[in-house]
Amino acid sequence: MSECKALRSIRHRNVLKILSVCSSMDFQGNEFMALVYEFMVNGSLEKWLHKDGVQNEGQEEESSNLKFIHRLNIAIDVASAIEYLHCHCDSTIIHGDLKPSNVLLDDEMTAHVGDFGLAKIISTISSEEVQYQSNSTAVRGTIGYVAPEYATGNRASPLADVYSYGILLLEMLTGKKPTDNVFTDDLSLHSFVQSALPDQVMEIVDPHILSEDEPISWLKDNLVSVLRIGIACSMESPRDRMQIQYVVNELCKIKNAYEKLG
Template sequence: MGGAEKSFLKECEVLRSIQHRNLLSIVTACSVVDYIGSVFKALVYKFMANGNLDRWLHHKGDETSHKPLSLTQRLTIVVNIADALDYLHHDCGRPTIHCDLKPSNVLLDDDMNALLADFGIAIFYHDSWSTSTGSISSSVGVNGTIGYISPEYAGRGRHSTSDDVYGFGIILLEMIIGKRPTDPMFKDGVSIVNFVDSNFPHEIVHVIDAHLAEEWKDFAQEKKASENAVHQCLVSVLQVAHSCTNPIPSERMNMKEIARRMLTVGIYIW
């Protein structure tokens, strides 16, 4: 695959300098020449038994169906992702931009803890303004994945930490409404962002994922939490998502503030 070696080397460079409980850590790496003279390179990670978040959010007919994620599980997962990004942006010593946030790059361990993976196109913050993104290849021809890329990236041509914040916001929306940002329903000027905004806050019950809507009713019936508490929890999550996906990058919260906010959201139902 074109660009594979650059991606391999970039991931090695990033992973050797970061370590966090919510980042998928490397077990070992190898680079050998096989019997026909071809170079073989591999990164080895611990096996994540519960696969990736995308498979839990969007079940496919040819896969063994997972039990739908509960609201508590979804909140725990987004707190894990936020903590990982807070570390990358602010606490790892060399600010790092992931550049490709999406559910398929969020892996889940045996206990359903989320670990952020795939640093093949990650960049260090101070390098983002001196390195042309054209030198980093990806499967979609841009440095990231369509639907999760910030609107300013195309015009600027350089990544910043605010791009990761935007991608995180899209994941939040996807986890609440159960639709990918590339779903066919989003067309003719309607995006996942303005679709949710147009129903926020009073009509969110009509746009949230069907499993969450059912759980909303169960919480009230079983008196685990009041219906209003669940509503306030969802409103708080969507308020964070709204800030993350603000079209003006400077008006988005940074990941440290987001991580703090996400920790407080769960008090409504935990």
């Protein structure tokens, strides 16, 4: 409940707005608690990236038309939300489970980060010390997106969200989930993309992006730039990861270059 109250005070265009928190009894007399969010008419990013997540035939064709600029805008939206949670709230808020199914899209395809069920709230005491206030001591998350340091018992940190964001960014441009069957042994989504940059980038990106009318050389350069950011965010060691503020800045530079071309 303390986490829910903190989240209710959040005001950012890319964070899913909590309208209410309620506690009641279901039809069988069992107590339940619920969060009431804004409704997002275009569903989750997961649905748009992967056809197996599409509910009906009318939207299945749409899901394959998520153009590069749409993906770039969504990437900026999500990074902006994470930057806000990490840097601009009264307490640092770590999402803890960033993945495509937790990114929801409104009627204008603006992305909103939701599902804060694993959120950790950190109250800064000094520049050197933080207090972990969440009642949840175990770090959980989703396989494929959870930062590797959690496996060794490390506490939640903002850089773990950055790792999850990096994996999400790589998935957005390749169309491959980190849990895809091709990723076995030492091959991961991170290493798969890293080994293809820059020369083989057009061989690994989502084929739907390649059907656009943009000049191939321009598209390739921008794909490489965005994928490099995904690689920098999903480095194994937290200290090697790109800071989320720089992620937002770099992605905005790429978008500005796109708009000048247009």
